[in-house]
Amino acid sequence: MYKMLIVENDNFLKELLTEYFNDSEKYKVVASITDASLAPSICFELGVDVALLDICTDDGNYGGIIAGTKIKRDYPHIKVILMTGIPESNFIAEAHSGKIDSFLYKSDTITNLYNVVEATMAGENIWPEESNQFSRSDISLSNREKEVARLICCNCLTRMEISEQLGISPNSVKTITSRIFVKVGVDNARELMKFMLANDFFIPEE
Structure with a gap:
């Protein structure tokens, strides 16, 4: 079973994602938080396999990108997936620069989100096409x-x-x-x- 960290600014969505992945019996959410700045240390302390990070979190603007970049730098074996509801093109460029594994928009269904996580854990890199960006x-x-x-x-x-x-x-x-x-x-x-x-x-x- 893979250990997962979820960072999501909205408590309702955070709880929804936590419940969904725990119910899958393939992932165990070992921590779900709203402050992305805590993510790197939690990944180390709890032996996280995959981190699902919201870009805009309680620690300030674009904290998910900053945290995800640190995780990939210090613990490159951990899979990092960024998600956002804000379609800004610079997010994708910054995520690529940070060696993030996959990126998706929260306008996707939770089933598609799960499929992105599965594909990422299998070694794929999933990125939205420019034409599919949500507005x-x-x-x-x-x-x-x-x-x-x-x-x-x-x-x-x-x-x-x-x-x-x-x-x-x-x-x-x-x-x-x-x-x-x-x-x-x-x-x-x-x-x-x-x-x-x-x-x-x-x-x-x-």
């Missing part, structure tokens, strides 16, 4: 879709509750929700909430 501007929701998505993600309302609040039928809510799922590329409300959270996709009030 919030790629997702165009109508005002009604934004309204429904906000009620799902921010208010945690059920279909019936949304129907009553907006004065539309439950079937209309179902249709609108289905369109949102298709546009965002998720299968259910839980995945939608995770996606919005991971990508800082805050839906403004109209």
Whole structure:
């Protein structure tokens, strides 16, 4: 079983990732933290095999890149995977310079994230293509879709509750929700909430 370190700024996503990888029975999350500056010492002390690092963490701007670079310099046998919800091209260049093993966007599903970890542990290097970089501007929701998505993600309302609040039928809510799922590329409300959270996709009030 591989020992994994997770560094993630958001506690909800950190717990979600920890639970997912522990349930795989192939990885044991030996530490999950929000401060990337602690990652190199934890890797050494706990004998970590793979580190999954968020780029923007509690220790300051781009702490994941700095920590990942130190880990690869001092412990080159450890696999380091960077993840971010912010599509900035300089991140990839800096990650390459730091000898990082793989890089992905948090807009990917958790299953794809797991597959990237698996491929990296098998010796592959996974990097996003320029054409596949995520941008919030790629997702165009109508005002009604934004309204429904906000009620799902921010208010945690059920279909019936949304129907009553907006004065539309439950079937209309179902249709609108289905369109949102298709546009965002998720299968259910839980995945939608995770996606919005991971990508800082805050839906403004109209």
